[in-house]
Structure formats: C-alpha cells, structure tokens
Amino acid sequence: MFNLNYGPKIDYKYCNGCGDCYDNCPMDVFGWDEEKQMPFVAYAGECSICCFCETLCPQVAIDVLIPLHQMLDFGIAPTKLSKKSRFLGDE
Amino acid sequence: MAKKLEELTDGVIETEFLIIGGGIVGSIAALRAKKNNKDMDITIIDKARMEYSGDGVGLDNFNQVPLHKEDINRDVTQDDVNKAVFGAERLKGLKDFKLDAIQMKNAYISQPLLEEIGVRIREDDGSLKVVQGYRKGTVWGRVEYDENGKPTEPLFGTFSRASDLKMKLGTAVRKTGTRVLDRTMLTSIITRDGVAIGATALNTRTGKFLVLKAKAILLATGAASRLYPYQWSQYPNHLFYTLTSPVNDGGGHVSAFNAGVKLYSMEFSNVYNVSKGINHSSGGGACNWYFKMYNSKGEFLEDKYPDRVVTKAGGKIPGINFLFAPDMQNAEVEKDVILSAKHNATDDEIAAVYFTAVTEPPKALKFHKLAGGLTNERPVECIAVLTGIGQAGGGILRENEYSETCVKNLFAAGNVTGNGGSHGFTWGCLIADHVTQLVKDQKQLAIDSEQLKQIEETRNRVFSPLNRNTEYKVNPLELEDYIRQVNYNFIGIHKVKSKIERAIELIRFAREGAVPLLVASNPHELMRAIEVQNIIEISELHAQSSLLRTESRLVPVHYREDYPELDPKWDNKIVTVKKIDNEIKYDIEDLN
Structure with a gap:
C-alpha cells in the first residue's frame, strides 16, 4: 500500500518543541509527545492544507505536503519542483 | 435520583456573557462589550484556537456598504437595500429587510474598534481606499471608469489591508481579560422556560466536560460547512477540503435547534465557483473571481451570456451564474470544460487576486507560487462546489432587531444565521451593545432538576x-x-x-x-x-x-x-x- 502524501511533516532536526503548531492548528492535527516534549503529526488525514503551521513555525521545521491531486489540478507539476521547493515554495 | 451538578461536570464556570465561537463575530463582540463595560465577565469558547479559528483570516474589504460618506448612519430604505445588498434581487422574499437595513445603517460601527487594535484598514496617508465595486460587468472587483476617470458604477467596498486580522483580534480579546477557552466545543445549550441560561462544552484535548452558566449567550459558530464532500479528492481529505472553515460542522445549529431555536431556509446550500485543486477559504484570491472564464470553443462566458452579468442590484452570484448558463439542463460547467483566462489578465486583475490571496490562509499564496506565479500559471479549471449551509442564507432565524433567536437571551450572528462576511462585525457590535445593558438587570437563573x-x-x-x-x-x-x-x-x-x-x-x-x-x-x-x-x-x-x-x-x-x-x-x-x-x-x- 502506498502512503499518500499530505499533511504536515515535521523535521525533528530543526524542531525545538515550542509547540506553536500544536497550539494553533485549526484542525487539531498535531499531538503532543509528553516524554519527548515534542509535537507529532497525529491526524494527517484531517489536515485541510491551510498551512498556518508552516508559516507559524519559528524554526521553519514544518512542510505541509500538498496532495498530488491538488497539485496536478492546480497546474503544479511535481517534476518541475526541486525536492525542497515542492514543499516550501522557495525556488 | 438526579445527580448533582458537581457530579456531572468537570467544572462549572459562571459568566455574564458567553460567546460560543471565537471567529469574527465572537471576537468583535467581546471587544465591544469590554469597551462598553470593562468589568463585564465574558467567556469565549472556541473549538480551535482563537487566533486561527473561524472563517475570517484576513479582511480584504468591508463589503456591501454604501460608498458615500453622507450615506453613513442615515436611515436606510428597502430601495437602498436592494441597490446595495449584493444579490438583493435574488434574495428578495428570502431575507428580512428590516435586519438588512439595520445592518447597512451600522455598516461602519466596528471600524474604529478594529483600527484601535491595529487592523490596517487605511492607506499609509490615512485615507480609506474605496476601490472595490461591482462592475456592471462580469465579475466583482473589476471597476470601469468613464472618460472623466469616474467609476461608471457606484462602489461598495472599503478595501483594507488586514491580512493579519484574526491574529490581532484574538490577541486583543485576550488582553481585555476575557476568559478564552480554546479547544472547547459546544455540546448543548441549557434552557429554562424558554430562556437560555448556559451551555455544556467539551474540551477536545483534556476530555473535560464543562457547564457554563450565563446571563446572555451569543452563538457564532459559523456555517455548517461539512455537508458535502469535495468531489475531486480521496478519503479522508475530501471531508476537510471545504469552502468555509472545516472546523465548523454545524454543531451550533444543532445545539440551538435542540434548545428550541427555529431554523430557516435549510434547503439552501450554496454553490460556489472555485479553481480546481484549491478549495476552502481560498476566496477570490485563488478562485478566478477576477478573471474571465471561457469554454472549450474559446467563448468568453461573459460575452456569450450578457444577461447574466453581475450588476450591483442584479443579484446574480458572480461566476456561478456563468457556469450554470444557459440553463440547468445545459449548464456550461456540466457539458464543457471551463477555464479561467489568466493569460490575458490585466495588471489590475492580477494585483486584485494577490491582494485577496494574502487575506486567506497561507495556502493560497503558496499554491500560486508553486504554480509559477499568476502570470505563468497554466489555466485553471473552474468548477462548482457545493458548500455547506450559511453562505446563501439559511440557518438560525433571528427574530428581532437585536439578532435574538426565539429562545430568550440567546443571540446569533454570522454564518450560523446565513449572514456572514464583514456583516459579522456589525452584528457582533450591535449584540454586544444590547447585551451590555441586558446583563445589568438580568439575574442568573438557577440550574434546576x-x-x-x-x-x-x-x-x-x-x-x-x-x-x-x-x-x-x-x-x-x-x-x-x-x-x-x-x-x-x-x-x-x-x-x-x-x-x-x-x-x-x-x-x-x-x-x-x-x-x-x-x-x-x-x-x-x-x-x-x-x-x-x-x-x-x-x-x-x-x-x-x-x-x-x-x-x-x-x-x-x-x-x-x-x-x-x-x-x-x-x-x-x-x-x-x-x-x-x-x-x-x-x-x-x-x-x-
């Protein structure tokens, strides 16, 4: 089974556990790992791709993955995007 | 033997003014009520977190207000409403004119308060930029000028630059000392002899069940957004790709209904024009409202169906009236492929799209950027989506000039009443003013068996x-x-x-x-x-x-x-x- 690409992805190399994403996500997509004091993505399927977390994160540690169908329908070709810009939009 | 209140709850909060929903209506109502009486005890519950909840993210204009200064605060006639209220002709017979007149008369009531908290409505030189109008043409937002440089149609909106509106509202409300309970969802409204006296709520993080006792309640829970799926995506995505905020499931409607509130026009679920691939709260910024639409034969729909153009009082919904032309049996959108003509968009149109996009969730700009910027983008397909109840009328019926429901002391405003957008500011303020007086005399009714x-x-x-x-x-x-x-x-x-x-x-x-x-x-x-x-x-x-x-x-x-x-x-x-x-x-x- 393929995994679908959507919802926020946290890069733990940069995440400092500030919790802004967990506090603010309108859809309550994030959970909180009490042991590690870090957020995790608990309900990726409920993400509405609003991208608030991505812009809020002071560490720029979150990329919101846009589902393939949305990219193709909106005229975004994944082949034209670098690995980084596919998610961040900073070509 | 009935249980005691303490046994049934994880906490009881007593407040004077309970606001359910921390969106535009709820935020401005709290600010206004605190302005009227800083000692009033106010509680807001919000299912998400207030700074990022609700439909309104930014504010690109105060819509549907009379342009001319001399019109502000003057009494408004039915004729004025028909001229100014977008879609009035179509909505005739479906909307209460008396409430619209009050709304128009008070269209600017919230503006000083918004400016006070730093919402950028004015230009740098302090002037109000009133540029948005409903052109006697196809799509809203495009303005035509005569040879003397005067607009050919009266203008209706005050442009603002408030892309961070909601954050500022949330922050400002917290500063007033209002009790804000985030991640708290309404589960019922408590009534006693036809009077609203409180509500029950669930904290969706801790699972705590709360009882909130109040002298007055404002229901501002938004549209019932999750009634239809977004058809072009897979489970479970399509459940949350709604037009208005997917947080809003219509829980406010249901709680009020169970408490005895009358609902109206529940058959009207709006149909909206969006760009395929982008969906909720993407408004004009992403949705081709500013561009001409054309079919596979290269025909521009606005030229093909001139009788469907939007005029200020014509009252046809822009975009949709073309997609469903010439009639429902031969609708262009169902028989053909409709694209938006971005490639020959004017600079003004492109500016308008970007301007609108920044007042939407960040996704709007991100999508445009990834697609190569508006001028480089491929044409996007225009589709019609079924949205929830709340954008085309429908929802909670307001029974008097205070926007009160038939349950006493229960007020409602915004999309939950089928009357959202910047009107929410007006009603939030008007209700707050009324409640400020009301709570002075109103005693908190006790919870009985x-x-x-x-x-x-x-x-x-x-x-x-x-x-x-x-x-x-x-x-x-x-x-x-x-x-x-x-x-x-x-x-x-x-x-x-x-x-x-x-x-x-x-x-x-x-x-x-x-x-x-x-x-x-x-x-x-x-x-x-x-x-x-x-x-x-x-x-x-x-x-x-x-x-x-x-x-x-x-x-x-x-x-x-x-x-x-x-x-x-x-x-x-x-x-x-x-x-x-x-x-x-x-x-x-x-x-x-």
Whole structure:
C-alpha cells in the first residue's frame, strides 16, 4: 500500500518543541509527545492544507505536503519542483 | 435520583456573557462589550484556537456598504437595500429587510474598534481606499471608469489591508481579560422556560466536560460547512477540503435547534465557483473571481451570456451564474470544460487576486507560487462546489432587531444565521451593545432538576462513543464520509423528490444502524464522533427542507428538477423547522 502524501511533516532536526503548531492548528492535527516534549503529526488525514503551521513555525521545521491531486489540478507539476521547493515554495 | 451538578461536570464556570465561537463575530463582540463595560465577565469558547479559528483570516474589504460618506448612519430604505445588498434581487422574499437595513445603517460601527487594535484598514496617508465595486460587468472587483476617470458604477467596498486580522483580534480579546477557552466545543445549550441560561462544552484535548452558566449567550459558530464532500479528492481529505472553515460542522445549529431555536431556509446550500485543486477559504484570491472564464470553443462566458452579468442590484452570484448558463439542463460547467483566462489578465486583475490571496490562509499564496506565479500559471479549471449551509442564507432565524433567536437571551450572528462576511462585525457590535445593558438587570437563573437531567443526558450522549466496547466499531470519519456522499448523490445540485426521499431513508438508517456503534479512543476522536452526529441531523433538515420547497429559487442553490421554475406562490415564503416537545415540525411561513 502506498502512503499518500499530505499533511504536515515535521523535521525533528530543526524542531525545538515550542509547540506553536500544536497550539494553533485549526484542525487539531498535531499531538503532543509528553516524554519527548515534542509535537507529532497525529491526524494527517484531517489536515485541510491551510498551512498556518508552516508559516507559524519559528524554526521553519514544518512542510505541509500538498496532495498530488491538488497539485496536478492546480497546474503544479511535481517534476518541475526541486525536492525542497515542492514543499516550501522557495525556488 | 438526579445527580448533582458537581457530579456531572468537570467544572462549572459562571459568566455574564458567553460567546460560543471565537471567529469574527465572537471576537468583535467581546471587544465591544469590554469597551462598553470593562468589568463585564465574558467567556469565549472556541473549538480551535482563537487566533486561527473561524472563517475570517484576513479582511480584504468591508463589503456591501454604501460608498458615500453622507450615506453613513442615515436611515436606510428597502430601495437602498436592494441597490446595495449584493444579490438583493435574488434574495428578495428570502431575507428580512428590516435586519438588512439595520445592518447597512451600522455598516461602519466596528471600524474604529478594529483600527484601535491595529487592523490596517487605511492607506499609509490615512485615507480609506474605496476601490472595490461591482462592475456592471462580469465579475466583482473589476471597476470601469468613464472618460472623466469616474467609476461608471457606484462602489461598495472599503478595501483594507488586514491580512493579519484574526491574529490581532484574538490577541486583543485576550488582553481585555476575557476568559478564552480554546479547544472547547459546544455540546448543548441549557434552557429554562424558554430562556437560555448556559451551555455544556467539551474540551477536545483534556476530555473535560464543562457547564457554563450565563446571563446572555451569543452563538457564532459559523456555517455548517461539512455537508458535502469535495468531489475531486480521496478519503479522508475530501471531508476537510471545504469552502468555509472545516472546523465548523454545524454543531451550533444543532445545539440551538435542540434548545428550541427555529431554523430557516435549510434547503439552501450554496454553490460556489472555485479553481480546481484549491478549495476552502481560498476566496477570490485563488478562485478566478477576477478573471474571465471561457469554454472549450474559446467563448468568453461573459460575452456569450450578457444577461447574466453581475450588476450591483442584479443579484446574480458572480461566476456561478456563468457556469450554470444557459440553463440547468445545459449548464456550461456540466457539458464543457471551463477555464479561467489568466493569460490575458490585466495588471489590475492580477494585483486584485494577490491582494485577496494574502487575506486567506497561507495556502493560497503558496499554491500560486508553486504554480509559477499568476502570470505563468497554466489555466485553471473552474468548477462548482457545493458548500455547506450559511453562505446563501439559511440557518438560525433571528427574530428581532437585536439578532435574538426565539429562545430568550440567546443571540446569533454570522454564518450560523446565513449572514456572514464583514456583516459579522456589525452584528457582533450591535449584540454586544444590547447585551451590555441586558446583563445589568438580568439575574442568573438557577440550574434546576430539569436542567440537571438535560445536562446528564448530554453528558451520556457525548461520552458514549469513548472506548465503547463493541465488536463492530464505527469510525466517525467513515460515517461522515458516507453521509456526505449520500447528500451529494441524492440531494446535490439537481434535486428530485424520489432521490431526496431516498437520502432521508439512508440518513435515518445510518443514524439508527451505525451511530450507536460510533467509537472514539480519545477526546479528539470524540469531537469527530459528536460532529458526525451533528452532520447527520443537519443533513436530514437539509433534505426535508429541500423536499418542502416545491419550486426552484436562487438557482443553482435550490434547483428542483421536478419543479424547475420559480413559483411566485413562494415569494416571501420561508421553510422553517423547530423542535416542539421533542418532535420536529416543519412549516412554510410568511417572511415578516
């Protein structure tokens, strides 16, 4: 089974556990790992791709993955995007 | 023996003014009420976090207000309303003119307060930029000038640059000392002898069940957004790609309805024009409102169907009136591919799109950027989506000039009443002003045995899915998916009696056969389980109301294949629904 690409992805190399994403996500997509004091993505399927977390994160540690169908329908070709810009939009 | 209040709850909060929903309406109402009386005890509950909740993210204009300075604060006639209220001609007979007149007269009431908290409405030189108008042309936002440089049509909107509106509102409300309970969802409204005296709520993080006692309540829970799926995406994505905020499931409608509030026009689920691939709250910024649309033959729809152009009082919904031209049996959008002509957009149009996009969730700009910027983008397909109830009228019926419902001391405003957008600011302020006076004299009514019974029933219903031990477990999202597919396939845009009746059968079967097996393993999932039950209730109200209105009106918002014409017999008639002694009663009433 393929995994679908959507919802926020946290890069733990940069995440400092500030919790802004967990506090603010309108859809309550994030959970909180009490042991590690870090957020995790608990309900990726409920993400509405609003991208608030991505812009809020002071560490720029979150990329919101846009589902393939949305990219193709909106005229975004994944082949034209670098690995980084596919998610961040900073070509 | 009834249980005591303390045994039934994890906390009781007593407040003077309870605001349910921290969106535009809820935020401005709290600010205004605190401005009137800084000592008033105010509590806001919000299902998400207030700074990022609700439909409004930014504010690109105060819409539908009279342009001319001399019009501000003057008394407003029916004729004025028809001229100024966008869509007035179509909505005639479906909306209460008296409330619209009050709204227009007070259109700017919230502006000083917004400016005080740093919302950028003015230009750098301090002037108000009033540039947005409804062109006597195709799409809104495009303005035409005569040879003297004067606009050919009166203008209606005040442009603002408030892309960070919601954050500022949330921060400002917290500073006033208002009690803000984030991640707290409404589960019922408590009444006593037809008076609202409080509410129950669930914290979707901790699972705590709260009782909030209040002297006055403002219901501002937004649209019932999750009634139809976004058809072009897979489960479970399509459940949350809604037009208005997907947080809003219609829980406010259901709680109010169960408390005895009358709902109206529940058959009108709006139909909206969006760019395929982008969806909720993407508004004009992403949705081709500013561009011409053309079909596969290269015909521009605005040239092909000149009678469908939007005028200020013409009252046709821009975009949609072209997509469904020339008629519902031969709708362009259903028979052809419709694209937006970005490639020959004017600089003004492109600027307008970007301007609007920055007041939407960040996704709007991100999508445009990834697609190569507006001028480089491929043409995007224009599609029609069914949105929830709340953008085309419909929802909670307001009974008086204070926007009060038929349950005393329960007020409502915004999309929950079918009257959202920047009007929410106006009503938030007007209600706050009234409540400021009201709470001075109003005593907090006590919770008695009857209310305790109600609270206990709510508690049992709310928590029943939690860790339910059952062999077959119903996933709340799977059930929600099913119901919304039923709505799409059996109600949808082309409504037919036999199919609507089938929808009702299927909805009821799901309610009886699946709801008792809903399972949630934590408070977050419990939220989804409560939401799907709300969606089921609203779906049935939507279906039944659609069945009752045996004509077509606001096409394609309510189009009956079996009654395709607008029937004058239905002028000034609304379908209403109310719960009386636990029985649901539908009615066809004259609009006052």
